Amino acid sequence: MALQFKKPSEVSLEYRQRLKALKPEVNVDQTDSDWYIRSLVLGGVISGVYADQSKIADDPFPQSARREAVQKHLFTYFNRDFLAPTQADGFAAVTGTPGSTVPALTEFVYTPNGNVYQASAPIVLVGASGLVPVTSVSSGQEQNLLSNAALTISSPPVGIQPASLSFGNIANGKNQESLEEAVQAILTRIRQPPAGGTENDYKTFTREASSSVVDINVLRYIYGLGTLGIVFTAGTTDIDAALNGGVPVVRMPSAALINEVQAYVEAKKVLTDCVYVFGPTEALQNVTVRVRYSSGDHLTIPTGQTLTQQQLVIREVQRAIYKTPPGGRRFGASGFLVLSEIEEVIDLGLSALPYTEGNYTQILLDRQADDLSATGPNRLMLSTEIIVPGTITVVQL
Numbered sequence: 001m002a003l004q005f006k007k008p009s010e011v012s013l014e015y016r017q018r019l020k021a022l023k024p025e026v027n028v029d030q031t032d033s034d035w036y037i038r039s040l041v042l043g044g045v046i047s048g049v050y051a052d053q054s055k056i057a058d059d060p061f062p063q064s065a066r067r068e069a070v071q072k073h074l075f076t077y078f079n080r081d082f083l084a085p086t087q088a089d090g091f092a093a094v095t096g097t098p099g100s101t102v103p104a105l106t107e108f109v110y111t112p113n114g115n116v117y118q119a120s121a122p123i124v125l126v127g128a129s130g131l132v133p134v135t136s137v138s139s140g141q142e143q144n145l146l147s148n149a150a151l152t153i154s155s156p157p158v159g160i161q162p163a164s165l166s167f168g169n170i171a172n173g174k175n176q177e178s179l180e181e182a183v184q185a186i187l188t189r190i191r192q193p194p195a196g197g198t199e200n201d202y203k204t205f206t207r208e209a210s211s212s213v214v215d216i217n218v219l220r221y222i223y224g225l226g227t228l229g230i231v232f233t234a235g236t237t238d239i240d241a242a243l244n245g246g247v248p249v250v251r252m253p254s255a256a257l258i259n260e261v262q263a264y265v266e267a268k269k270v271l272t273d274c275v276y277v278f279g280p281t282e283a284l285q286n287v288t289v290r291v292r293y294s295s296g297d298h299l300t301i302p303t304g305q306t307l308t309q310q311q312l313v314i315r316e317v318q319r320a321i322y323k324t325p326p327g328g329r330r331f332g333a334s335g336f337l338v339l340s341e342i343e344e345v346i347d348l349g350l351s352a353l354p355y356t357e358g359n360y361t362q363i364l365l366d367r368q369a370d371d372l373s374a375t376g377p378n379r380l381m382l383s384t385e386i387i388v389p390g391t392i393t394v395v396q397l
Contacts, residue, residue, distance in 0.1 A: 005050025012043035062186040070182050077189045082182055083211040085139035088173030088235070089254060091131040092117065092151055092164045100125050100159030102132050107154040108164055113247075115143055117151070117170065125159075131167050141236045143173035144250035171235050171250045172212040172257050181237070197270040206232055206277075209264035212257055217280075217326040219383050227274045230265065231326050231384050234279075239322045243315055244360075249322050251386060253279045280326045284390035285337060285372065285379060287317050292366040292397045294352040302361045309363050310394045312350060317369075318389045320345035328381035337387050339377040342369050366397065 006014075016028035016039050028035050059069035074080055092108050106119040117134040124130075136143035151164040177185075185207070192200040199218045206216050212234040222229035234253035236242050242249050253261075262277040269275050291313055293300070298310035305312065320342040328335025346369075352362035372379040381387065 005054050006047055008040070008043035008047040010043070011046045012039040015039040015042055062183045062190075065183075067179055070179060070186070073186045074182055077186055083177035085176045086172060086174045086210075086212045087139050088117075088136040088143035088145070088170050088250075089120070089256070090134060090145070090170035091167040092119075092134045093129060093167040094125075094132055094153070094164050095129045095161045096125055097159035098125050098127055100157065102130070102157055102160055106132070106157065107137075108132075108134055108151040109154055110145060110149060110151055113142065115145070116154075117143075132164075134170065136170070136173060139173065140175050141173050141238060141242060141250075142245075142247050143170070144235050144248055145170040146248045146250060149248075169250050169252055169254075171252055171254050172210075173235055173250075174212045174214065175237055175241075177211075178238075197273065202228065202230060202265065202269075202275070205265045205268040206230055206261055208268075209261040210234070210257060212253070213261065214251065215325050217383060222276060223274070226272060227276065229384070230261070230275060230277045231280050232261065232277070233326060233386060236322075239319060243319055243322070249318075251280075251322075252282065278384075280386040281382070281384050282388045283381070283385045285321060285387045286390040286392070287321075287342065287372070288370040288393040288395065289313060289317060289342075289346070290368045290370070290395045290397055291364055293363055294365050295363075298394065298396055302363055305361055312361065312363065313346065313367075313394045314392045316346045316349040317342055317392050319349070321387050321389045324381075324387050326386050327383040328379075328385070328387075335381045335383060336378040337372055337381060339369055339372050343367060 016035065019026060019035060020028045026035055027033065030036055055066060058064035059066060062070055062073050065073065071081060074082065094102060101122060101124050102119055104119050104122045108117040109115070116137040118137060120133045120135045123132050145166050147166055147168050149166040149170070151166060153160065153162045153164055156162040188200065192198070194201055194204070202218045203216045207213050213232050214235065214237050215233045217231040219229035219231065221227060232253060233251040234257055235250045239249060258277055258279055265275050265277060293309055296309060298308060300309050301307065302309060307315065321337065324337050329338050329341065346364065346367050347356050348358065349360045350358040350362070350364045352358065352364055371377045
């Protein structure tokens with residue numbers, strides 16, 4: 001039975017009732033009396049003790065524990081604290097005079113948000129261009145950049161042009177482990193303890209390899225008997241924060257991270273298993289959504305928003321796609337990008353109907369997404385795929 005603690009007002013009333021029974025002549029309801037004030041103070045103290053006892057009773061269970069208690073659970077099961085945020089890394093393409101040098105710690109700035117990246121090693125241009133390995137100065141998913149993001153060299157070395165581009169994604173930046181993520185890791189360890197090579201064991205090995213790892217898909221017999229594949233994403237964990245803040249969603253791990261995970265898993269794996277670790281394949285998905293707004297049209301900007309109604313709908317479709325795990329939602333042996341899930345995310349974010357108020361704004365009276373494939377409403381996904389939003393068309397009804 002759950003512990004019940006009394007509210008301050010209940011303790012105060014109980015105190016005054018007992019006082020009245022002992023001293024009938026006292027007016028216990030006189031609000032400026034010493035007795036009444038004392039009852040309020042006592043009520044607050046006693047109720048606080050009850051409440052603390054309730055929280056103490058919750059702390060042994062990770063799903064209801066306070067952050068400090070979850071931290072102790074992490075040390076008990078994994079001998080670690082909350083995973084720290086990670087830096088983003090990748091390559092910057094530079095141009096200049098052949099033979100020019102880009103020293104280590106040369107700074108590259110992404111002007112739109114002020115992100116700063118430093119060269120992690122010096123390079124000498126063999127031709128008119130070259131690739132500089134860079135690492136973000138700060139940590140977190142906001143440091144990730146998509147390919148061809150414009151960078152500026154703060155103090156260009158002699159012979160090097162100040163304008164630069166990211167070569168491929170600058171990836172692997174991840175936020176600090178959230179309370180919810182930590183609780184899920186603890187519950188998984190409790191419910192599925194190490195068992196000598198199960199699917200969950202290999203997911204555990206992959207997460208242990210790097211704090212940048214996010215989602216994992218373990219594939220049995222990927223290249224025949226005795227083989228298994230590990231497909232994982234890295235970087236952006238908080239899809240909602242990224243989309244709401246206009247931050248690029250980068251989930252493809254870098255080659256260096258893939259090699260790091262491969263090496264770690266090799267040291268942990270079952271000896272008879274041949275393990276192959278790789279990043280997922282990105283697959284574009286176009287989506288058409290037909291909507292009816294409660295007022296205005298595509299170009300209307302709702303109160304309190306900076307995006308148009310059409311842009312808000314597009315953002316919710318992107319949210320649903322990005323939240324689909326590698327390999328898709330499983331139905332039997334196959335995985336899918338699910339049409340109804342896209343519609344549900346739109347409802348949760350933008351519905352104006354009385355029974356569902358949107359989390360971000362209430363602008364839609366109706367929505368209907370077209371089938372995602374020629375064979376049915378859902379799109380069949382390969383086990384190695386992640387879906388990336390393609391062209392999102394919003395049709396106003």
